[in-house]
Amino acid sequence: MSKIKSLFDSAKFKSAFIPYFTLGDPNYNDSIEFGKTILDNGADILELGIPFSDPVADGPVIQRAVARSLKNSFSFDEIFRVTKAIHDHKPETPLVYLTYFNPIYHCGITKFLDRAKESGIVGLVIPDLPFDTAESETLFRELKVRDMDLIHLVTPASEKKRIQALAKTSSGFIYYVTSFGVTGERREFSLDLKERIRFLKETIQLPICAGFGISTPDQANQISQYADGIIIGSAIQRIIEENGSDRSKVVSALADYISKIRTSIS
């Protein structure tokens, strides 16, 4: 059984808290400290971003994070080293990568997956790799033999037929994109969010976690009433952006924010 599946099966939470941040912003060693802090303060799953030069699904906050990260010289060795250090700190928490497909393809799918698995990664989210491509099928197969998950995105624009088809090559959980557009904090969510998530739950037998736009404890609390998990990226990245030059300040701000969100969805 995949690590993510057993986590949701054991359900020690009402709704899983899934924070995201970009590795390497402002540098790789600080990322290790940020990762540890987030794990210590109540992440159920942690999404680590591998920076890609052209993140078309991301809004300004994450774009800037990626740009700062890429000012350090990028290398997969660094990515895997940092991942392993975060994993070793709290090995029971599942780690997943969020990245675009080009770096993975370039590294070579099997080589990438072997090294990711060794570093403690148990799943992938790839916003520009639709499920109905030959590459996605290959990836799903390769992940499966390694007991890792392929987490697909579903959006308010996805039609039922597509959602049903996507279920066949999805595992772990479904990343439900709450709103149109790109990542970034939002004040309001579409009114039918609850209905959409209920519909998804009936259509796919996987946990449905909601992301894109969530930032406040109130929003998290509200959405946790019906979603199996809450994904937060930009709000966390903003904390890093605002305090990035001062590692200990980031660490204490992150600890505070993460624990607030965790409490709000318990």
Added chain:
Amino acid sequence: MGKNLPGYFGEFGGRYSPEILTEALEELESTYQKLKKSKKFKKELEYYLRNYVGRPSPLTYAERLTKHWGGARIWLKREDLNHTGAHKINNAIGQALIARFMGKKRIIAETGAGQHGLATATVGAMFGMETVVYMGAVDVQRQNLNAKKIEMLGAKILPVTAGEATLKEATSEAMRDWALNVSTTHYIVGSAIGPHPFPTIVRDLQAVIGKEAKSQFKKENKKLPSAIVACVGGGSNAIGMFHAFLKDKQVAIYGAEAGGLGPKPGEHSATLTYGKTGFLHGTKTLIIQDEFGQIVPAHSVSAGLDYPGVGPEHAFLSQTGRVDYRMVTDEQALDCFLEVSRIEGIIPALETAHAFHVARDVARDLGKKKDLIICLSGRGDKDVTEVLRLLGERSK
């Protein structure tokens, strides 16, 4: 969408864009399939191409250039004489009609040299559609005349400051806008790039260039030309020129891409020479990237060629060897820009000047009594200030 279905050119192409865009791309695909067969759509498109764009564009025999170069006879397919001064309008009109048919009232576009932005702003004005153009802040500077024209036409320019602030970033930003406004907006992609069905739609809309050139040339010469040449940024004027000739094996086909300042990463936009297979802006194609799959910033003296990717059909034509893609440096393009202006009385776009350079070599290799057609993709008005600046630097 399997690997061998339409949307792929060999292994290249496909649809690798965020899930939020999929429904819109499927709607676009099915609408286009319908419209392609519709007599009404064809008539409407032909109407605007003839009465608004000014098609057919002439095929000009370049007598002085032919003599000067001393090789094959040179013919110019005059896309520079289209309304707005380049081939981009062929595509913008077609896609605006498709958008109108889908009931979308807002159109957006990305632009490098500003020619596609200008074409989109023009059709936006003509059809009364809200128009937004994303343009890299650097390009707003170096193509300022076009930026000003776009605004004068009532469109909004949104300068993009991320990254290198050129065409790549403008394209990413247009994709983000589309993701947010996908139900009301059509994204008029400006080159034969992007997720399926864009490379096919753009190619079909630009194919008029090659079709006309072929029949004009045949009518006058009762044969086919020996060679054709076009410049390749994303590849829309080139694929439009090439398409009608691909099956004519006796016609040699050449693409000119931007060799920039030299062969080092970051100095050029020579995707077909230095690119490796990868995924960018929704398509699988050749891309200039580093050893980790990060996209390397492109460079070219011409903003319209300054893009690290290329249309997937070109990647395929390069792989099969049907088209010979060659690099032209900034300096060579600049020299051709001046040479063609003085000898033939036509100021070409800096993009097109790249094609002229390749054409000169090919014409000499072919020798006399052979014929070569160059796609004169656009006129050089927009480049005058930039060229003067470059000449000033050169004389220092």
